[in-house]
Amino acid sequence: MKEGTNCTMYGWGETKGTGYEGVMKAVQLPIVGNEKCSENHRGNLITETKICAGGRKDEGVCDNDYGGPLVCQEGESKIILGVSIHGRGCARVNRPAVFVNVPYYTQWIHKVFRYFFYLEENH
Numbered sequence: 001m002k003e004g005t006n007c008t009m010y011g012w013g014e015t016k017g018t019g020y021e022g023v024m025k026a027v028q029l030p031i032v033g034n035e036k037c038s039e040n041h042r043g044n045l046i047t048e049t050k051i052c053a054g055g056r057k058d059e060g061v062c063d064n065d066y067g068g069p070l071v072c073q074e075g076e077s078k079i080i081l082g083v084s085i086h087g088r089g090c091a092r093v094n095r096p097a098v099f100v101n102v103p104y105y106t107q108w109i110h111k112v113f114r115y116f117f118y119l120e121e122n123h
Contacts, residue, residue: 011065
């Protein structure tokens with residue numbers, strides 16, 4: 001996904017100053033390139049297995065959001081581009097959230113599903 005593209009993060013986390021409401025929320029987050037993300041995370045290596053998004057004040061990933069999806073529009077479809085794994089603090093400037101890069105693992109995911117469907121059909 002192109003750097004700067006806005007995607008939507010969904011989660012149950014805190015909305016600044018309101019605590020944990022137990023209400024699903026969504027926030028638009030721009031994709032941040034891995035090199036810039038590494039710099040923003042004090043040189044921690046962000047490899048192709050991860051994607052970063054966010055980095056704007058009061059808009060981002062917080063506690064209870066981890067495991068939530070980062071969804072992007074691709075043509076006529078919406079895709080899960082990432083799964084939230086961590087950030088530095090809650091929605092801080094220049095501290096984009098880090099996500100597992102779901103497309104990186106697509107072949108493995110398909111392989112696992114084929115294996116389990118095979119097991120079900122042969123039992």
